[in-house]
Amino acid sequence: MKIIEIVEQVFSINSAIKNAYIDFSKMDCSVVAIKTDQYINGEQIIGYGFHSNGRYAVSELLKKRFIPRIKESDFKGLLNDEGNNFSPEKIWKVMMHNEKPGGHGERSTAVGTLDMAIWDLVAKIEQKPLYEVLANKYGNKQFTNKIFVYAAGGYYYPGKDVAMLQEEMKSYVDQGFSTVKMKIGGASLKEDLTRIESVLKIVGDGNNLCVDANGRFDLPTAKTYAKALEPYQLKWFEEVGDPLDFDLNAKLCEEYPNPVATGENLFSMQDARNLIRYGGMRKNKDWLQFDCSLSYGLVEYVKTLGMIKDYGWSPTRIIPHGGHQLSCNIAAGLGLGGNEIYPNLFQPFGGFPDNSLVENSYVTFPRFVGLGLESKAKLKVILEKI
């Protein structure tokens, strides 16, 4: 059992949107294919991986450091002890050889992208959906093909008014998402409140609406917004301050009685642990959003899950950033609280398999193998060309 080729290609996932921090006009994404010498029913087993939006493609890191380390290693050392499948943990160690500790950004994307493809391989060789593989390996063998999902959108873009925002949100509701998320902090508080109220007209209860400041606010602004948002009883108030300003987050949590959510820009177990240790997050109501593919992949994510458990947190408090099928699989196989979905963005990489059913913000997947990427026709076409 051997890896015979690893290929990377960059795809644009640009769009006209912007959040309170960046615009997405130049956003792109590394996609990798790991090709093996294994065949099932005459078909070569290939693992595919890519990374979440918000961070840029990592071609050079892949081509200069992480892919060569895998290629130059002893291939038997990449297999599990039984020799009947690849070992994501052993491959992870090979990739991280000669990397210093700390400084978790960019390379965490590169490793996460390859790690995703490796798990796709592992599940394909087992001929199971990844979530089932994960439940068997790490969980109590309990998995589900139905998870909570919410529609993330509500970005700012030039010329977008309240009516257009409402129309966008209505389209999500029509697609089965009763819970939605919108951006705040890119306009004045007054404008943002008008936007929020307009969306509440579409989704009804505050518990159906999350708002996301994308790390924009300092503490006084955070407190001002928190006070103004409180009466709406929103599902959560997301990434209020700088992702590493745990003190700001802790002070916010002291004053704001409703749920907060953060973690998408913490790219290692160690960074996630500092949020848990110092961020004042409340395990009975707040939400953790660590992104697997931007954070050294699933091998590291399992460590992060172990860490939160040690601190008394349930995995159901995690609803990851990412919006793709890796996040879907870990939610379904490791008992997370659900997944973020961008129905109109970052396609065809986001979302779930064709013929999935979305009702009341729960998605039910059809049967698939691996990550299920090939169960999405538009994505399959792209992947097969790599």
Add this chain to the structure above:
Amino acid sequence: MKIIEIVEQVFSINSAIKNAYIDFSKMDCSVVAIKTDQYINGEQIIGYGFHSNGRYAVSELLKKRFIPRIKESDFKGLLNDEGNNFSPEKIWKVMMHNEKPGGHGERSTAVGTLDMAIWDLVAKIEQKPLYEVLANKYGNKQFTNKIFVYAAGGYYYPGKDVAMLQEEMKSYVDQGFSTVKMKIGGASLKEDLTRIESVLKIVGDGNNLCVDANGRFDLPTAKTYAKALEPYQLKWFEEVGDPLDFDLNAKLCEEYPNPVATGENLFSMQDARNLIRYGGMRKNKDWLQFDCSLSYGLVEYVKTLGMIKDYGWSPTRIIPHGGHQLSCNIAAGLGLGGNEIYPNLFQPFGGFPDNSLVENSYVTFPRFVGLGLESKAKLKVILEKI
């Protein structure tokens, strides 16, 4: 006043050494030249920058994101308000456009490398050494051309025995470095103690010796080493645990009465702030080692200095990682406690100008302009070819 070209080239700084975490066999470095339309005495003003060892070259990040953002910006927007020099702060903002908060690694190296070249330009246009420019801009106009330096070495490498370690350390003493640093944690505690005692025979007092674990130890190992090291009264015990495990560091500081040092793998003001907030570091005895060129450069470093001041720390507690003339200049111009130097490694990028005088671990620089890189003949040859 215009930037007319920005070029990058990668240089190998590989060597056979290893610390407790990585070997340096594939280590390389991005070097940039920012060429302007300005001439002084018929010579074109070019700013040069590179980054510290320990992190890899960042060519693609430079060529795809950070250099194009500078090139595509309005050139007048890159100048200071008087229009008579470049503005590092404005250029920094241009570079960080469309970068999300958090995830401080790799890109922090790319921005730091360009930022270094920009400060070289600024000081060359002023026809002053950078340390004088910095003292005038941020300090009380007090600067010095004499700073504390210590010799960092004592790495592990194949076949290196205690006699060779002693010989290495003796060579540093002969070069004027009375204070030296050696690696620990890459061998057993017993072997490391033998190595430490052998070096103490060369440098005499424990206050002349620092030891560096490169983030390798868990808490029990850290405590075992701390107990064993205590009687030697060493100058400092460096990077004992994972750089982001502030809790480990705080627990170590509770038990170990002698100085500790850390911070070289924290690549933003926010990460540095978390060390100050949560790391248990003692402002009367411990040392901070934030690396300017790996941490978004001097524009960010000034924020970090402001932050430590807000927490009651003196800049004299900072002795930065890096071993090059950027660190020398910030130490000399911003009142830091000194600088690390690798006399035998990462050449010709490390060290200080030719004809500098090293005595009792203090270096005195000759007069230079900019960062003083061209005052080092071997480095000048390389830079002029870029």
